[in-house]
Amino acid sequence: MRQLPLHRRRWLAMALSSCMALAWPLWAAAQQPYRGPLFDAHLHYNEEACAFPGVCPYPVSEVLAMMQRAGVRAIVANSRTNDGTKALAAAGDATRAAGVTVVPFIRLYRNRADYTGWFADDSIYGMVQQELAAGTAAGAYRGLGEFHLYDSRNAEGPVAVKLMQLAQARGLAVLAHVDDDAIDRLMAHAPQARLIWAHTGIGGAPVARVRALFRRYPLLVGELSYRPGLTDGEGCLSAEWRALFSEFPERFVIGSDTWINARWSGYEQLMAEARRWLGELPPAAARRIAWGNAAALFGVRDPD
Ligand SMILES: [Zn+2]
Numbered sequence: 001m002r003q004l005p006l007h008r009r010r011w012l013a014m015a016l017s018s019c020m021a022l023a024w025p026l027w028a029a030a031q032q033p034y035r036g037p038l039f040d041a042h043l044h045y046n047e048e049a050c051a052f053p054g055v056c057p058y059p060v061s062e063v064l065a066m067m068q069r070a071g072v073r074a075i076v077a078n079s080r081t082n083d084g085t086k087a088l089a090a091a092g093d094a095t096r097a098a099g100v101t102v103v104p105f106i107r108l109y110r111n112r113a114d115y116t117g118w119f120a121d122d123s124i125y126g127m128v129q130q131e132l133a134a135g136t137a138a139g140a141y142r143g144l145g146e147f148h149l150y151d152s153r154n155a156e157g158p159v160a161v162k163l164m165q166l167a168q169a170r171g172l173a174v175l176a177h178v179d180d181d182a183i184d185r186l187m188a189h190a191p192q193a194r195l196i197w198a199h200t201g202i203g204g205a206p207v208a209r210v211r212a213l214f215r216r217y218p219l220l221v222g223e224l225s226y227r228p229g230l231t232d233g234e235g236c237l238s239a240e241w242r243a244l245f246s247e248f249p250e251r252f253v254i255g256s257d258t259w260i261n262a263r264w265s266g267y268e269q270l271m272a273e274a275r276r277w278l279g280e281l282p283p284a285a286a287r288r289i290a291w292g293n294a295a296a297l298f299g300v301r302d303p304d
Contacts, residue, residue, distance in 0.1 A: 019236035019280055034278035034286045037073040037303045038271055039294035042198055042223045042255025043144065044107075045084035048242065049264055052083040058264050064098040066264070070271035072129065073303040074295065076255070078105035078146050078175060078202060079114075082131060089138035103298045104136045105143040105175060108163075115148055115276060117197065118159030128280045132170070142298055143167070145175030146198050152178060155185035164190040175223070180205040182215060187217050194297065196221045196253065204228040207240045214248050224289075225257040225270075230277070237277040249285040253294040254278075 009254050019031070037077055045063065050056035067075065067182065077085040088095065095102055106128050107117045120126045132141055144167055149155055152205070167174045168190035176186060177198040186195060200222035207229070214220055224230060230241050245252060254274050258264050276284040 001133065004182075005252045008189065012127075019234065019276070026139065027218055031274040032279050033272070033281075034059050034281075034290055035275070036287050037291045038071050038274070039074045039076075039253065039291045039296045040067070040251040040271075041076045042071045042225055042257045043075045043077055044078040044146075044258050046259065047079075047084065048082060048261055050084060050087070050221050052087055054124055057261060059092060060087055062288040063264065063267075064090075064094055064100055066267045067100050068266045069099045072271060073099055073291070074101040074300045076103045076105055076143065076294070076298075078143075079117045080107050080109045082107055089136035092137060094217060097101070101300050101304060102138045103143075103159075103300065104138055104141050105145055105173070105223070106131045108144065108147045118147060119154045120151065121157070121159055121161040125159050125166075128166070135146075141172065142198075143173035143175060143194075146175075146177055147175075147177070149182045151224050152182035152185060155182045155189075166194055168193040173221075177202065177254050179203055183213050183217070183220065186189070187220070190218065193215075193217055194221065196223050198218065198223050198255070198257075199226045200224055200252070202226050202228070207244055210246075211244060214251055220251065222252045222280065223255045224252060224274075225255040231240075231273075235273055235276050237280045242281070243286055245281060245289065249288050250293055251287045251296075254290060 025147065049058040077088045079085040085104050085107070089104050107127065108114055108124050110127070114121070114124065135141060144163055150274050154160065164174065164186055173194040173196055175196045175198050178186065180201055183197060184197070195221060229238055231237055256263060256267060258267065263270065279292050281289070
């Protein structure tokens, strides 16, 4: 690329955002926010957002309107309780009108106490089997989770082992909020399972360790909400994550993680922030991470 005179380059650097200035001139032509469809692969519609029946600060119509404004065309719905997911799945006319495809997952938690004991609680395995048999108005459940392991050794819990093996046998994806050690443990139970690593290491596992896990487990997928170090304080993509995406453009997905209502109140902003760093990637990689990887995983058609 032809070099501009120095004074002209300085002017451009000031006129462009800081991400653009840092990346100049490599991706100068692609430095607009990503404008294509989004697949929100980590979404909760928990009972604080809307209880069925009960208090409902964020009715289905409103969350769908937010998705529509944000350009979100498909979601992985996983909610405490599963009634939130079922409400989204049952709103067929409204979701079609909003252009949003609902991919339902079974949440393992009936209440907050289940977060810390599910891996050894056989009643949760029974609940999962009941939900699988019942399905939803939007079709069969496509995955399990999100679940949490605050101590990776609990990945050896009997229900954790059984659920990983069930997911592998039934072709269900698994959304797991765990550390890097637990990825090794969970994959050992079910090497062919489609494990989606929620936050891709929320504790900040080094990128070299993340890369090693992605090389070792070809079916591992990384979801990117809350991932420390992904972007800098300005919302610009870091160099080490840009390099990881260029090595594995087909292995990452984005998510909102609406685990509390504050995330719903900031939903459109969260999606705008994702669009900003996605816009720093080559367009084909951006579209894969924003939409195509999750769409391929769940067989969701491209939006019109
Ligand atoms: Zn979550």
